Amino acid sequence: MLLPQPGQKTVTVSGNALTQLEANYRVEKVKRPNLSFATFISESALIELERRKILKEARFISLVSFGDDTVILKDVRKDGRLIEVQIRNRKLKCISEDKFDCIHVGFALALPELRKQLTEKESI
Numbered sequence: 001m002l003l004p005q006p007g008q009k010t011v012t013v014s015g016n017a018l019t020q021l022e023a024n025y026r027v028e029k030v031k032r033p034n035l036s037f038a039t040f041i042s043e044s045a046l047i048e049l050e051r052r053k054i055l056k057e058a059r060f061i062s063l064v065s066f067g068d069d070t071v072i073l074k075d076v077r078k079d080g081r082l083i084e085v086q087i088r089n090r091k092l093k094c095i096s097e098d099k100f101d102c103i104h105v106g107f108a109l110a111l112p113e114l115r116k117q118l119t120e121k122e123s124i
């Protein structure tokens, strides 16, 4: 095994966690044959951290209405102003902030209604 270089860190995973991670890795590797176990683990960790951040921020956001190409949200941190997220070509954009990657886009993407709509459009 290689010793860690500067800017790297070695971690040990064992037991039940390792068994579960390896099972998930095997599933993912079918879709992405070049994926290494190390890359899989670091990607998964980053996704989970992002998910936690979104969940933490999502407490301030609620769904107001859901249309064909827009999602209207309310963010209590923005003085209860309504936030418009536009869906165009299956891409989401927060009109209120002019951003593609803010919490409002993340929140909208997590809505089951939106996932359903995007999947239906895909199959047409």
Ligand SMILES: [Zn+2]
Binding pocket: 083, 094, 096, 097, 099, 102, 103, 104, 105
């Ligand atoms: Zn936003």
